[in-house]
Amino acid sequence: SPEDPLDVTHLSSERSFEYFEVGYSKFGLERYNITVELTASRRAGLHRYTFPPTENKAKVIIDLPHNLVVHHYGFTHRYHEGTIQSISANQVKGAARYSGGWNRGGVYTVYFCSQFNTNATEFTDWEGRYSYGYFGETNEFTNKADGATLTFNVIENPVIISRVGISFISADQACNSVESEIPDWDFEKTRHEAVKAWQTELGKIQVEGGTDELTTIFYNIVRSLIDIYKNDEYMPDGRSGLYNGVTQGGSNADMVVAETYLKKLGTDIIDWDLAYEALLKDAEIDPGSRGLLE
Known part of the structure; x- marks a missing residue:
């Protein structure tokens, strides 16, 4: 039901538009009139969410069980367990364990760090959604959480920027990546540098022939x-x-x-x-x- 914090499926939305180019994507969530823009550095992502200016309580949901589900041929991803901690009013970090996917590999841990350019007014986490269990291995996380909701007041400024890092080493490493690679929260600068990085790599290719x-x-x-x-x-x-x-x-x-x-x-x-x-x-x-x- 809409009141159940464990069930986020009712929050889905059709996209009112989609736009993609190298180093940048933009799309609209039709149901909520929210615009989402994404760009990235080498090891970190930068998100820009534009909410309706009349929205009093804008929410950003971190849903760890959400993954690529393939209902055939054994390629589906599986979520096992996760943890999320609120480090401050504008930073959360944690980790989650997954298995499966295209390589049908074993269980692995992804650590993450998400920082926001404004303070959240509320933080709520939850546990218990869509876990596939632990297949007998020792549970890694003692402070378990499968998701979290951060609430922001966006009446004065409807734009929220989040820089997100992931790491296979630690959550601190993920935080180091976002702070070192996107130190100034500059979305357009990060987008421009992403294009330059692609041009540098593709510029190494020289094509000959054409007979x-x-x-x-x-x-x-x-x-x-x-x-x-x-x-x-x-x-x-x-x-x-x-x-x-x-x-x-x-x-x-x-x-x-x-x-x-x-x-x-x-x-x-x-x-x-x-x-x-x-x-x-x-x-x-x-x-x-x-x-x-x-």
């Missing part, structure tokens, strides 16, 4: 991806043995097709209407268990 023969080979690869969509309903993410295998929403093929279009290769040969149809389906229609048993 007519290689160009023909390249756009014929794109044609084959589109043909796979035409016959198998989705473009491949990692096609093997003449089958698409596990197919997810959005695939590596999307980027290849998009870059080919932007570079105007095969303009008169590739069926771009069909290519766009394939891209749109990848982006908007969840394939579910498509391809798992094929």
